[in-house]
Amino acid sequence: MADDPLVIAGREFGSRLILGTGGAANLAILEQALLAAQTELTTVAIRRIDTTGGVAGVLDLLTRHGIEPLPNTAGCRSAAEAVLTAALGREALQTSWLKLEVIADDRTLLPDPIELLDAAEQLVDDGFTVLPYTNDDPVLARRLADVGCAAVMPLGSPIGTGLGIRNPHNIEMIVAQAQAPVVLDAGIGTASEAAFAMELGCDAVLLASAVTRAEDPPRMAEAMRLAVQAGRHARLAGRIPQRFWARASSPDR
Amino acid sequence: MADDPLVIAGREFGSRLILGTGGAANLAILEQALLAAQTELTTVAIRRIDTTGGVAGVLDLLTRHGIEPLPNTAGCRSAAEAVLTAALGREALQTSWLKLEVIADDRTLLPDPIELLDAAEQLVDDGFTVLPYTNDDPVLARRLADVGCAAVMPLGSPIGTGLGIRNPHNIEMIVAQAQAPVVLDAGIGTASEAAFAMELGCDAVLLASAVTRAEDPPRMAEAMRLAVQAGRHARLAGRIPQRFWARASSPDR
Amino acid sequence: MADDPLVIAGREFGSRLILGTGGAANLAILEQALLAAQTELTTVAIRRIDTTGGVAGVLDLLTRHGIEPLPNTAGCRSAAEAVLTAALGREALQTSWLKLEVIADDRTLLPDPIELLDAAEQLVDDGFTVLPYTNDDPVLARRLADVGCAAVMPLGSPIGTGLGIRNPHNIEMIVAQAQAPVVLDAGIGTASEAAFAMELGCDAVLLASAVTRAEDPPRMAEAMRLAVQAGRHARLAGRIPQRFWARASSPDR
Amino acid sequence: MADDPLVIAGREFGSRLILGTGGAANLAILEQALLAAQTELTTVAIRRIDTTGGVAGVLDLLTRHGIEPLPNTAGCRSAAEAVLTAALGREALQTSWLKLEVIADDRTLLPDPIELLDAAEQLVDDGFTVLPYTNDDPVLARRLADVGCAAVMPLGSPIGTGLGIRNPHNIEMIVAQAQAPVVLDAGIGTASEAAFAMELGCDAVLLASAVTRAEDPPRMAEAMRLAVQAGRHARLAGRIPQRFWARASSPDR
Amino acid sequence: MTVTVNGQCWELPDGSALVDVLSRLGTPPRGVAVALDGAVVPRAFWAGTALRDGASIDVVTAVQGG
């Protein structure tokens, strides 16, 4: 059924599911998952070459299937670290698109709002197309859009927890005030939560662990692909209002 | 991606979404919704011919598209009423399949557990394939299966409320003890709830108002079709466990 | 602050917390918990004398503190068993008050709706003041009141699970239709849930495990006493409506 | 039952309920509510004298009952505004204690994380005892404690919404990492939510609208007083664990 | 004689059979069921089922619902 494409920074995407590549047991499984998800954009991390197996592996895989890599700044703790990592990512992948992460600590992996906003401002000024991973604070989301981020990517819950969308009210407030596309990023554990994100009005969903660490990653990728479409259509279709008392769906006898 | 068919009373269904026909503004919209839902089984009510417009309309529509009609006993208040209505439905539609409803009152449209179990027992003895609409009580669900119902169809919330699945714990207990297929029936308001029903372990979802009374019924039917598939795959794919603290999806720096 | 007394079968109670005696490590702890709870009515089970330690212990304790014992039919699986146990309880304790339980299985300890209603009808006819432990089905609750039960006691969740009130919507429907006092029975795990039960409009709360199996039973009993009062006052005080957007509590600058 | 006092900046409070004075229809009702709440600390706003009725009214009231006033910076939009308002409050009330609010917009009344942290740092350096109203971001809460705030006061939901605690997981993370007392501030609508805040491990609860805008403010104040005590005791008493299946509280038959 | 058809009173000539009611109703060839005094009468028996004065007849079909 017809739907508008997702548009970020003037670029159109047919898929509203962005898959992260982290956590997959191996490239073969990752490849099946990426194909089942039918994603057009996928995150990659930037690391020293000798610290990783299969250096070129993931890039070749993405190139082979025409999936756009989105470098991230995962693990950066300060604006300065993130800005350097962003520059390296741009040079390595020849793209100005960036998933910006500035993490406050390893236990929560939550963004540091001050460092994140600082980094976002610098990177936007430097010509990056910045997609920041942020918490679900409507104020920070608005300020990130105000400094020129191409989208805002609030979490549903902390990275890898699978706790789903813990505060739908915040996501609804972010969507209601959004000056930029809203991508629900992090916390999704299962398909119904991805559908729910879209029903709340998000423009897309970004997830990794929910698929790559599932028992059957390709099948979960398929589930997420269907769920994002389902939630998007449900949002557009105009759901029935909630009622306290029942209403019959058959005529009176 | 491969999946087992839904099997009820030895009969296989490729679709795990059962759409009710009630509440549609007209047959044209209903037809589009049925096709978008790709349902193979759909409920109809039994009423006096002169009390309804378009008598033959709905049956012709179902025949034209090869969709199996499932007569219901909507509006019946006693086992006796339901048994007579069931017999009329069998004669009119030449099918022994039946969605059994015995309602206690108009305000909640909740089933009367005593009358429902009584009717189910009589109808099973009379050779019907009985699919009872029941509340979410695991005990009543088990007793309905014990008397020979071909499936049990617990509600998520009262008919037409769109309140979703109010007590997932009860649905999980019903699934854990199920001797027969479990069909989540009534209360679904949007796609994520249909996906959630499947993730809880239900074998199928039955809904009407959520689609027929949505602003765009065909699109919502499409959303529900995708959501049921998404939830089914997610259940089979083995979701990640929930964690209190975060877990990184990128390697350490 | 002033409040009407709880009235069941014409009898007034100053306390709206009914404490069950089951699960306490010993009588000394039970005594402290009962006093902290300031309960006026407490459940006891009926068992063969040689199958239990401290036969007379619990009765003497209740007598000493002027707490009314409420015999139950815990563990009964059929109306017949429950009726005999009720008669024995009445003879042993010289009271016609009864907490009626008819359980369907050991795993869920959920009531069997058919046997429960049957037993309730017989016992009301036999002059008992019947307080049935029921599930949260508004229809069964209404039918129990219709046959003359002095109160209805729906569960929040299964006995001993500590899952709280899993379906507030059902409890609200029961309260809205109530012909008799509503006592939330079973499932409460902590104080906020007891307060919530009262806010939903319940007239009283019955609990045992949440107190007797807590690490510090007397303190939890105190917590429950305060919580039931808090929830009662909150219900009477008329809470503020929920709003999507904020509303300042300070004047503009 | 015995409990430790609440200690903030070395000062002990017997009450763990902090009541805001905003929103009361008149001083008489406010007085009854303050007495019913038995609060020892209460917030006041700082405004131009000719913009308000009953200038001295609220202060005299607090003095009469020995309730400590806590000036706030409600309505301030920047660190600079908040710092000046704080200085005026200190001069007017001769106290260095301050409820720091730096709001981002009128629609959400959510704090601006950057301005808030900036103001907090300046005011701590200037010798204020700073109690910041913050969102429920565990990172911002930790940074506020790191710069020397005497407590952190995360919201449950936006001011005046009565939406309760929308993200208990965040509150639990804040409590788990807390270097300073945690006061749940804003969003509480009814008593069970205040109890829940304490069960999550908060040290105190601050609320205004829930009491002052209730239909019966003194009774709701009483409810909140009891609820905060109930939740505190429940937290200390060690609640039973949650279980999927039931556990009997009566011995086997 | 007088019979009740779906709640309405009908005058019928004596000796009328169930089938006469149905033909007068213009009943479609399929999707219809009939109850005579609360018992279902299969289509095969419509012609052979004579009506008594005061008989109550219900003619039903499938409609949208449920």
Next chain:
Amino acid sequence: MTVTVNGQCWELPDGSALVDVLSRLGTPPRGVAVALDGAVVPRAFWAGTALRDGASIDVVTAVQGG
């Protein structure tokens, strides 16, 4: 004769009455109820109730529970 008391077999002299079982049990003066072959026997009738061979007796009281 042989009777069953709370599930255990007891040998009693012929002509024993219900009260004999209870005294042997050392039943407390209150808080106890007795069922003989599934029917409650009020305390007032214990003395007057003769036992037959094979009788089944249940003696119960209140314990913590519920």
Next chain:
Amino acid sequence: MTVTVNGQCWELPDGSALVDVLSRLGTPPRGVAVALDGAVVPRAFWAGTALRDGASIDVVTAVQGG
């Protein structure tokens, strides 16, 4: 000279001091604070603080709120 007091324009004789504004306002003996051109002036300095033409004065107190 002209000064602004809580947003309103006041005419004052030359040589007026901050204390003159406050006495004209009938300021209560406690619970009040004053900012002159955005800086707090402690009560002890009200008398000794001369006003310039165009000065901006804010006089605040505690009200219900928060």
Next chain:
Amino acid sequence: MTVTVNGQCWELPDGSALVDVLSRLGTPPRGVAVALDGAVVPRAFWAGTALRDGASIDVVTAVQGG
């Protein structure tokens, strides 16, 4: 001279350029970026960038993550 490459110490002949490090690493023709003393050096400048003793070089690429 001694330089640090991705955290390890390397001995290089004097006059070495950045490109020498990369060829020794067998760097793939694409997907790689280099930072010299914390500043990115575009591939076009690798050959022309001389190394000083104590220089710190980071060579990175894209890996699964995020």
